[in-house]
Amino acid sequence: MDSKRILITNLSSWWGGRLAQVIERDPNVETIIGIDSQDPKHALDRTEFVRVAADSTVLRRIISAAAIDTIIDTRMVSDPLLASPGEARRVNVADTRSVLEACAGESVRKLVFKSSAHIYGSSAEDPAFFSEEMALESVSGGLRQDLVKAERLVAEFSAHNRDVAVTVLRFADPLVGEPGSSHLMLLGLPVVPAVLGFDPRLQFVHDEDVVGAFTYVVRHPLPGTFNVAADGVLALSEVVSLLGKPLLPVLPPWGFTFAVAQLRRLGLRVPVEMVRQLRHGRGLENRRLKASGYRYRYTTRETVLQLRAHQRLRPLLRSGDGAYRYDRELEEFLRRSPSVRSGSGGAERVDPDGDEPTEAELLEVISSLDATGLEQLREHELANQRRRHVLDALEHNLARKQDPGALN
Amino acid sequence: MTADKPTSDPDTSATAEFSALDRPGHGGLPSAPSEDLRNQLPGLEAERRLTDWGRSQRIESLVDRTLYGFLYHYWFRVEVEGVENIPGAGGALLLANRAGLAPSDGAMIAKAVRDEHPRRRTVHLATERSFKRVPGLGMLVTKVGGVLAHPANLHRLMFDEREIVLAFPEGARGARKPLKERYRLRSFDARFVNAAAQAHVPIVPLAVLGAEESLPVVGRLGPLNRLPISPGLPLPAKFRIRFLEPIPADVKPSAEEIRALIQENLLEMVGARRSVWLG
Numbered sequence: 001m002d003s004k005r006i007l008i009t010n011l012s013s014w015w016g017g018r019l020a021q022v023i024e025r026d027p028n029v030e031t032i033i034g035i036d037s038q039d040p041k042h043a044l045d046r047t048e049f050v051r052v053a054a055d056s057t058v059l060r061r062i063i064s065a066a067a068i069d070t071i072i073d074t075r076m077v078s079d080p081l082l083a084s085p086g087e088a089r090r091v092n093v094a095d096t097r098s099v100l101e102a103c104a105g106e107s108v109r110k111l112v113f114k115s116s117a118h119i120y121g122s123s124a125e126d127p128a129f130f131s132e133e134m135a136l137e138s139v140s141g142g143l144r145q146d147l148v149k150a151e152r153l154v155a156e157f158s159a160h161n162r163d164v165a166v167t168v169l170r171f172a173d174p175l176v177g178e179p180g181s182s183h184l185m186l187l188g189l190p191v192v193p194a195v196l197g198f199d200p201r202l203q204f205v206h207d208e209d210v211v212g213a214f215t216y217v218v219r220h221p222l223p224g225t226f227n228v229a230a231d232g233v234l235a236l237s238e239v240v241s242l243l244g245k246p247l248l249p250v251l252p253p254w255g256f257t258f259a260v261a262q263l264r265r266l267g268l269r270v271p272v273e274m275v276r277q278l279r280h281g282r283g284l285e286n287r288r289l290k291a292s293g294y295r296y297r298y299t300t301r302e303t304v305l306q307l308r309a310h311q312r313l314r315p316l317l318r319s320g321d322g323a324y325r326y327d328r329e330l331e332e333f334l335r336r337s338p339s340v341r342s343g344s345g346g347a348e349r350v351d352p353d354g355d356e357p358t359e360a361e362l363l364e365v366i367s368s369l370d371a372t373g374l375e376q377l378r379e380h381e382l383a384n385q386r387r388r389h390v391l392d393a394l395e396h397n398l399a400r401k402q403d404p405g406a407l408n
Numbered sequence: 409m410t411a412d413k414p415t416s417d418p419d420t421s422a423t424a425e426f427s428a429l430d431r432p433g434h435g436g437l438p439s440a441p442s443e444d445l446r447n448q449l450p451g452l453e454a455e456r457r458l459t460d461w462g463r464s465q466r467i468e469s470l471v472d473r474t475l476y477g478f479l480y481h482y483w484f485r486v487e488v489e490g491v492e493n494i495p496g497a498g499g500a501l502l503l504a505n506r507a508g509l510a511p512s513d514g515a516m517i518a519k520a521v522r523d524e525h526p527r528r529r530t531v532h533l534a535t536e537r538s539f540k541r542v543p544g545l546g547m548l549v550t551k552v553g554g555v556l557a558h559p560a561n562l563h564r565l566m567f568d569e570r571e572i573v574l575a576f577p578e579g580a581r582g583a584r585k586p587l588k589e590r591y592r593l594r595s596f597d598a599r600f601v602n603a604a605a606q607a608h609v610p611i612v613p614l615a616v617l618g619a620e621e622s623l624p625v626v627g628r629l630g631p632l633n634r635l636p637i638s639p640g641l642p643l644p645a646k647f648r649i650r651f652l653e654p655i656p657a658d659v660k661p662s663a664e665e666i667r668a669l670i671q672e673n674l675l676e677m678v679g680a681r682r683s684v685w686l687g
Binding site for chain 1: 455559
């Protein structure tokens, strides 16, 4: 069955927005509707945005009115820093229940559910690679319990609605994306702290592969549960040295949980999940999705290298995320008004003034960038100002990076 | 000692609910044949110095050249028989008698295979979970090739990656037995034999002589007599490692048969030995 009429929950999240942007480009998709309780942060061409909360009555009305056949549920909170525990519980358990209620008995034929590898937890007894059927220990408290509960609801739903193909994707932690996630915070520090005597194995997933996996399961019939994680499990020491930062094993191996509790009393939240991962890490078996035909574009190592490029470029490219601002009136005009010529319609990317780095600033930094950074900067420059000196310098440096010695 | 809890926890009714998602009649993925998954292993990245298991080439070769080299050649003066019984390619399970407290016998066996086998094969040491909790030690064991003896790990190593796994199926009981019971094997943990059968790899039993005298348990302490007393450093006993004929995967031997085989060889080796220290 082809998905033609798609509803995306949590459109305003980083993933929801990116996913909608990619699906928009597919001409086979007739309708894309996004819901969220906040305004979208991504510029969208033809996705229709409805500002509602995940409430089953409202959702059911939208689903039946638009004859939705596929729901992509990107709503789940899978990072302990992105929401308070109470908020996470509400979104992950209560809202999941309402979304599933709304799907039952309607025109929906496919449900893609975003879950997280946090469902496996992290402990000393873990296998080196978690495969999909290993997640079902009863756990108490925290994000992991919410995820287990939510996936249980989804499994129940699947058992009762056999005509709906349910795909659950368990994502490893993405390194680029929603700002403020715990790994970005940790690896963004100038000196990365580690627990003395532990070098946990970590695995990430590239943001393109997150979106890629979503669109892949939308286009292919793949019911079941799949881990989504890039190839390669890196030790924390390896990750940090790839980022070019010093690793400081200062956190005490004992009494750390106690210390975290004290910090929490002071109002500083250090998530339990993070503490566990800093000790024992987690590796995932990603071969099931690969066996179904999906090809990952990036390995974990390449993902970390991309994070490095981002970290170096961020001071320069202050635009980007905050650039787009949703304006209902403007969107309505661009989409519906007969005066808008086809082709120029849709939301246009407006480049904010003043935030772009000057030519001199750029030329100064180019020589210190690596190949990934150079390519990203080139794409950015090509998409925006196309200054010739900058582009020339980029090309020159890129050529030298790719073929050292050729120009010397 | 085992670590197979996360997988085999059938008391939760949720297991059944969850597998409902993957039921075959759902028009979906027929549970992928394992051969298919084997072809999906991640490729090697030449720039990396660690494997996905966390094994570090750098640290391993450093330890190998210094500490292990010294112990192997000068301290234990290891002698090896029948190393050619280890297949030159493909997965295999090595089962050895466990003795003494320090993991020196595991390291010596691994070094024997790496140095003396014509293919210089790498050995992955299946460790007990107790290591991983210990700061520093757990990390080091991982870096030099220790892998938690989880059934999923064993299967991936032996079947998917076609590697050699060394296990001590006596477990902690073997390590804690007192000196006077040396070379009397405790019952074997059937998990390893089962893992080999599942991965369809041959089993190479092997007998290690000398390890039990090098770090003997001379007494016990504590309220439950749990804390073994032992000399702090391994004594320079002569090591003799005998690799026995491989048991092909099709034979499917029981753990008890392998135990009897190793026991028989051990007794023979003990009988032929003239001195504990000189061999």
